Amino acid sequence: xxxxxxxxxxxxxxxxxxxxxxxxxxxxxxxxIAFALIILWKVDFFATLLNLKSLGAEIPEAFRGVIGxxxxxxxxxxxxxxxxLGIGEGIFSLFLLFTFWCLGGFGWLDGEVRSFVGKxxxxxxxxxxxxxxxxxxxxxKLPFDYYETFVLEEKFGFNRTTLGVxxxxxxxxxxxxxxxxxxxxxxxxxxxxxxxxxxxxxxxxVTVASLLLAYVAPTWILPMFNQFKPLPDGSLRQSIEAMAKxxxxxxxxxxxxxxxxxSTKSNAFFTGxxxxxxxxxxxxxxxxxxxxELVGVLAHEIGHFKKGHLVKxxxxxxxxxxxxxxxxxxxxxxxxxxDAFGVKETSVYVSLVLFGIVMxxxxxxxxxxxxxxxxxxxxxxxxYAADVTGNARAMADALRKLxxxxxxxxxxxxxxxxxxxxxxxxxxxxxxxxxx
Numbered sequence: 137x138x139x140x141x142x143x144x145x146x147x148x149x150x151x152x153x154x155x156x157x158x159x160x161x162x163x164x165x166x167x168x169i170a171f172a173l174i175i176l177w178k179v180d181f182f183a184t185l186l187n188l189k190s191l192g193a194e195i196p197e198a199f200r201g202v203i204g205x206x207x208x209x210x211x212x213x214x215x216x217x218x219x220x221l222g223i224g225e226g227i228f229s230l231f232l233l234f235t236f237w238c239l240g241g242f243g244w245l246d247g248e249v250r251s252f253v254g255k256x257x258x259x260x261x262x263x264x265x266x267x268x269x270x271x272x273x274x275x276x277k278l279p280f281d282y283y284e285t286f287v288l289e290e291k292f293g294f295n296r297t298t299l300g301v302x303x304x305x306x307x308x309x310x311x312x313x314x315x316x317x318x319x320x321x322x323x324x325x326x327x328x329x330x331x332x333x334x335x336x337x338x339x340x341x342v343t344v345a346s347l348l349l350a351y352v353a354p355t356w357i358l359p360m361f362n363q364f365k366p367l368p369d370g371s372l373r374q375s376i377e378a379m380a381k382x383x384x385x386x387x388x389x390x391x392x393x394x395x396x397x398x399s400t401k402s403n404a405f406f407t408g409x410x411x412x413x414x415x416x417x418x419x420x421x422x423x424x425x426x427x428x429e430l431v432g433v434l435a436h437e438i439g440h441f442k443k444g445h446l447v448k449x450x451x452x453x454x455x456x457x458x459x460x461x462x463x464x465x466x467x468x469x470x471x472x473x474x475d476a477f478g479v480k481e482t483s484v485y486v487s488l489v490l491f492g493i494v495m496x497x498x499x500x501x502x503x504x505x506x507x508x509x510x511x512x513x514x515x516x517x518x519x520y521a522a523d524v525t526g527n528a529r530a531m532a533d534a535l536r537k538l539x540x541x542x543x544x545x546x547x548x549x550x551x552x553x554x555x556x557x558x559x560x561x562x563x564x565x566x567x568x569x570x571x572x
Contacts, residue, residue: 164472165494180226191545258325267314367391379525383438401541404416413441429534467491
C-alpha cells in the first residue's frame with residue numbers, strides 16, 4: 137500500500153493514477169460512511185442473534201391445537217436456516233462494497249465507461265455506468281438466490297420453482313428493469329444536467345413514475361410472471377362480493393393467481409386505484425382456508441382502504457422522496473464525496489450512486505419508522521375486519537393457519553420486530569383479535 141501524505145489519501149497497488157487525484161481519500165466522508173455501514177451491520181447482526189435466542193421450546197398458547205410439535209420445531213429450524221443465510225449474504229454484501237470501494241472500483245468503472253461511450257455524453261455514460269453496477273451486483277448475488285430457492289426452500293417443502301422458471305424470471309426481471317429504468321434514469325440525469333431546481337423536477341418525475349407503475353403493473357407486468365384467472369362462481373365468490381358490497385368497496389375483479397407455480401406458501405394482494413379495485417388470491421391460499429377465513433382476509437384489506445392507510449402511505453412516501461431529492465440536490469457534485477470514493481471527475485450519474493450509498497443508513501432509520509406505522513395500521517385493519525365480519529375468530533384462525541403453513545417464527549424477539557417487521561407478530565395480532 138502506498139501513501140500520498142500531502143493529500144492525506146492512500147492508493148492500493150495497481151490503482152490507476154488520475155492526475156493530481158489518486159485513488160480514494162480517507163476523509164470525513166469516508167470515515168462517516170464506513171462507520172455507519174459497519175455499525176448498521178452490527179446492529180442487524182445483534183438483532184438476528186437475539187431473534188434466534190428467543191426461539192422457545194414450547195408452542196405458544198395461541199397456536200396450540202393448530203400447530204403440532206413437529207411443525208413448530210420445523211418452523212424454528214427454518215428460522216435458523218434463514219438467519220444463517222441472511223447473515224452470510226449481509227457479510228458478503230458488506231465485503232463486496234468495501235472491496236470494490238477500497239480498490240478504486242467506482243473511479244475505475246467511471247474511467248472505463250467514459251472511454252467506452254466516447255462522445256456519447258453524460259446521459260449515455262450514466263445509463264451504462266449504473267446498468268453495469270446493477271448487472272454485476274445481480275450476478276454476484278445469484279448464488280444466494282439459487283441457494284434460497286433450490287436448497288433452503290426445497291429443504292422445507294416450499295419450492296416448486298423449476299430451473300427454467302427461475303432463469304426465466306431472472307431474464308424477464310432484468311429486461312423489465314432496464315426497459316423501464318433506463319429511460320427514467322436518462323431523464324433524471326438530463327434534469328440534473330439541464331434544469332434549474334432539478335431536485336424538485338426529479339421528485340415529481342419519480343413520484344409520477346411510481347404511481348403510474350403501480351397502476352399498470354397488475355395489467356401489464358404481473359401477468360408476465362403468473363397466470364390470473366377469474367375466481368369461479370360459487371360460495372366463496374358470492375361471500376367476497378357480498379362483503380365488498382357491505383363495505384362499499386369498489387371491487388371490480390377477483391382473480392386466482394397460480395402461486396403454486398413457484399411455492400406452496402400462501403398470500404393475497406389488492407391492486408387498483410379509484411373505482412377499479414382488484415383482489416388476487418393465491419391458489420394455495422384458497423386450498424388451505426375456509427370461506428369465512430378468506431372473507432376475513434378480504435375484510436382486513438378493505439380495512440386498510442377504509443382507514444385511509446393506502447393514501448397515508450402514498451403521502452408519506454412522496455414526502456420522504458421529496459426530502460431525499462432535496463438532499464440529493466445539495467450533495468450533487470460533492471468533491472469531497474467523490475474523493476472519498478476515488479472518482480476523478482464529478483458527474484450526475486456517479487452522484488446518484490454515491491448518494492444511494494450515503495443514504496443507506498438514513499433509509500434504514502426511515503424504514504424503522506415506516507415499519508412502526510405499518511404495524512399500527514395492521515392492528516387497525518384487523519380490528520376493522522373483526523367488526524365488519526362479526527367473526528374475529530375466523531380472522532384469527534386464518535392467521536394461525538398462515539403461520540403454520542408458512543413456518544412463521546412464532547416467537548420473534550421484540551428488538552428484531554422493531555427493526556424489521558412490517559406486520560406485528562402473529563401472536564400479538566391474535567391476542568388483539570380475541571381481546572386478550
